[in-house]
Amino acid sequence: MFDLDVGKLIVIGIVALIAIPSKDLPRVLRQLGQLTGKMRRMANEFQGQLMDAMREAELHEIQKEFKKPQTPPVLPEPEAPKEPAVKPSPSEGEGK
Numbered sequence: 001m002f003d004l005d006v007g008k009l010i011v012i013g014i015v016a017l018i019a020i021p022s023k024d025l026p027r028v029l030r031q032l033g034q035l036t037g038k039m040r041r042m043a044n045e046f047q048g049q050l051m052d053a054m055r056e057a058e059l060h061e062i063q064k065e066f067k068k069p070q071t072p073p074v075l076p077e078p079e080a081p082k083e084p085a086v087k088p089s090p091s092e093g094e095g096k
Contacts, residue, residue: 020028
């Protein structure tokens with residue numbers, strides 16, 4: 001949301017030291033810390049709710065998948081036995 005890197009934070013800190021009187025500085029820093037903590041808690045809560053919604057959506061998808069009527073897999077027809085490539089001649093098997 002706010003792109004604050006270390007350099008920008010240092011500039012903000014220096015401006016705060018110049019603009020805020022020294023007697024009010026501890027109170028301002030305490031309020032700033034409380035505000036920062038509140039913002040982090042709100043962000044964590046939002047992230048948790050978002051993750052819960054994603055898990056719930058995935059759960060509904062899985063439930064839909066299981067509720068679909070499942071058709072049994074179609075198995076291929078068994079092949080008829082193949083005739084041997086070489087047929088015995090009628091005279092070989094009869095005379096013995």
